Amino acid sequence: MTPDVTSPQQLVQLLDEQGYFADEGLATAAYLALSMRRPLFCEGDAGVGKTALAGALARVLDAPLIRLQCYEGLDAAQALYDWDFPRQLLHLRAGEAAGIADADRLEAEIYDRRFLVARPLLQALETTPSVLLVDEVDRADDEFEAFLLEVLSDFTISVPELGTIHAETPPVVVVTSNRTREVHDALKRRCLYHWLEHPDLAREVAIIRRRLPAATDALAEAVARVARVARGEDLLKPPGVAESIDWTEALLALGAHDLGADNLDRAAASLGAFLKYREDQERVVDRIAEWAAAG
Amino acid sequence: MSAAGDSDVTVTMVGFARTLRAAGVDASPERVQAMVTATSHLDVCRRADVYWAGRCTLCGSPDDIARYDRAFAAYFAGDVAPPLRRQTPVQVVRPIAVPGPQRSRRRRSDDDPTPAATASETEILRHRDLARLTASEREVVRRLIASIDPLGEPRLSRRYRRSHHGPLDPRRTVRAMLRRGGEPVRLERRRRRVRPRRLVLIVDVSGSMQPYADPFLRFAHAAARRRPGTEVFTVGTRLTRVTREIRDRDPSAALSAVTGAVADWSGGTRLGELLKAFLDRWGQRGVARGAVVVVASDGWERGDATLLGDQMARLHRLAHRVVWANPHRGQPGYEPMTAGMVAALPHVDDFVDGHSLAALQRLAQVVSGARSTHA
Numbered sequence: 302m303t304p305d306v307t308s309p310q311q312l313v314q315l316l317d318e319q320g321y322f323a324d325e326g327l328a329t330a331a332y333l334a335l336s337m338r339r340p341l342f343c344e345g346d347a348g349v350g351k352t353a354l355a356g357a358l359a360r361v362l363d364a365p366l367i368r369l370q371c372y373e374g375l376d377a378a379q380a381l382y383d384w385d386f387p388r389q390l391l392h393l394r395a396g397e398a399a400g401i402a403d404a405d406r407l408e409a410e411i412y413d414r415r416f417l418v419a420r421p422l423l424q425a426l427e428t429t430p431s432v433l434l435v436d437e438v439d440r441a442d443d444e445f446e447a448f449l450l451e452v453l454s455d456f457t458i459s460v461p462e463l464g465t466i467h468a469e470t471p472p473v474v475v476v477t478s479n480r481t482r483e484v485h486d487a488l489k490r491r492c493l494y495h496w497l498e499h500p501d502l503a504r505e506v507a508i509i510r511r512r513l514p515a516a517t518d519a520l521a522e523a524v525a526r527v528a529r530v531a532r533g534e535d536l537l538k539p540p541g542v543a544e545s546i547d548w549t550e551a552l553l554a555l556g557a558h559d560l561g562a563d564n565l566d567r568a569a570a571s572l573g574a575f576l577k578y579r580e581d582q583e584r585v586v587d588r589i590a591e592w593a594a595a596g
Numbered sequence: 597m598s599a600a601g602d603s604d605v606t607v608t609m610v611g612f613a614r615t616l617r618a619a620g621v622d623a624s625p626e627r628v629q630a631m632v633t634a635t636s637h638l639d640v641c642r643r644a645d646v647y648w649a650g651r652c653t654l655c656g657s658p659d660d661i662a663r664y665d666r667a668f669a670a671y672f673a674g675d676v677a678p679p680l681r682r683q684t685p686v687q688v689v690r691p692i693a694v695p696g697p698q699r700s701r702r703r704r705s706d707d708d709p710t711p712a713a714t715a716s717e718t719e720i721l722r723h724r725d726l727a728r729l730t731a732s733e734r735e736v737v738r739r740l741i742a743s744i745d746p747l748g749e750p751r752l753s754r755r756y757r758r759s760h761h762g763p764l765d766p767r768r769t770v771r772a773m774l775r776r777g778g779e780p781v782r783l784e785r786r787r788r789r790v791r792p793r794r795l796v797l798i799v800d801v802s803g804s805m806q807p808y809a810d811p812f813l814r815f816a817h818a819a820a821r822r823r824p825g826t827e828v829f830t831v832g833t834r835l836t837r838v839t840r841e842i843r844d845r846d847p848s849a850a851l852s853a854v855t856g857a858v859a860d861w862s863g864g865t866r867l868g869e870l871l872k873a874f875l876d877r878w879g880q881r882g883v884a885r886g887a888v889v890v891v892a893s894d895g896w897e898r899g900d901a902t903l904l905g906d907q908m909a910r911l912h913r914l915a916h917r918v919v920w921a922n923p924h925r926g927q928p929g930y931e932p933m934t935a936g937m938v939a940a941l942p943h944v945d946d947f948v949d950g951h952s953l954a955a956l957q958r959l960a961q962v963v964s965g966a967r968s969t970h971a
Contacts, residue, residue: 329644479882
């Protein structure tokens, strides 16, 4: 089932079929990640499609997407594996009830693979093929980075009671970061690095149209134009593609099919889907018509 | 692609990596090897393929990409790599005075020639204005600053530690049960770990702050050495992140590295604008979130004071606490009259002195949670 990807150009095509519009740079980076079996470290502003890339890659490869959302305090029991203590206890009790007196045998049995609960990193190593998404690694703390580094450098996990678990074929790994803090160099060195930019106008229109087939060309293009100007306007939180899509969807729900003069009220009313700061909304609200028409 | 066309690819890549290192990108041998591997998976004769193979493997941050683009354009156009490293600006760090036998003017009439001062002398030094120190006094003060341990106010971490009291630790309890044949012999308990909050220091290095910028940066050095998460920025006519430079173990070496990185020593100040730059680029993304932020400045704003007020309000919403250290505050009869200071003060949690060693020690207490009186 898995199609062989033989060039970045072909990957662009395959991603396109899955509804993800990759430019040459991103496709090359992703292609290298596939062929070199190296994790792909994606950085960029929120809403440029870092997480969506992992989903699209999984669909291209017809592999399950295994996602690990990072947060402070994430530990090995939540990211790697955990023992299923209740089941182990039950097993112990059942053994006693059945009259098994051999304590050593019972103990050996409770540390069996079937009592091990696989968390995302172990799941990814045990599933072939698979795409592992380590999302927002900058939200995790140093302790987590250290054991992520260990897993990503040789794709093995050692369980003291059980031994080392090795991936037959390493999973495709996408690590994303919003750059809220600097991720350690050692981790970046093991990855391919790609910085994602906001898409250009034509690509953004295509993305909106693909995600919302009900949107007219005029609406998608007007929203994309406003988004493009807004990103250059020094706002507190520049809108990402995700916001453009949300806004288009909101406008559609309100019955707007372009950003012409008679729809400006609707545009102003739904601006909250696009800009998430009051200060930004105030700066933009009177200029929507002007920006939507900007070349 | 004339450079790669006829000669050995690896040699070309290694030469390119050298150009890149000269441009300030950390193209380590490990990364270069990755680039060679990457190009082998692509078409070595396509300019775009070589470009992306290099960018994915040799760059590690968005700052690297601009340098990479310049180096790539220059190297593969056959140009000699231009020296891209910023020219060293005027050196401001003063040479270190060797603690000599000469005595300072103010020292009392004992015969001890070493500046390793007695308790009462240290006490006098502690309160002396940092701008009016003799060379040997400055040396003593520098050493004392290095011994300050500024630690961010504690917060509860999401990680747990073992404890005798507190809520039950299910995992450890059950694990212990398994060892004892399933009997709950002992209940294990846990508590949240306590971690210091991140410290962010923004040091004004403009002309009016000149005698005080050095001690503040040394204070920042003491903090950054002890806590790796500490972030240090300088503001003057532009914003510079000096977190990397200031990490050198030796304070003087760290300070000269900072001097090398900061291009606007002793210029004017556009605090509001630079604070905005800080918040846009770093603060809002996460550096200032939940942190203790110290602004060390006299509040002399060349630009628009309203902007400064707005940005301070923004900073205040992001940070856990905002501390403003003003070296002029400690002087008798000081009133916060400058427009910048007036605009900033409503958004400051603690307004403290910054003119003496004692004030810096007090600052260290304030950032670790001791409350001070608001002006």
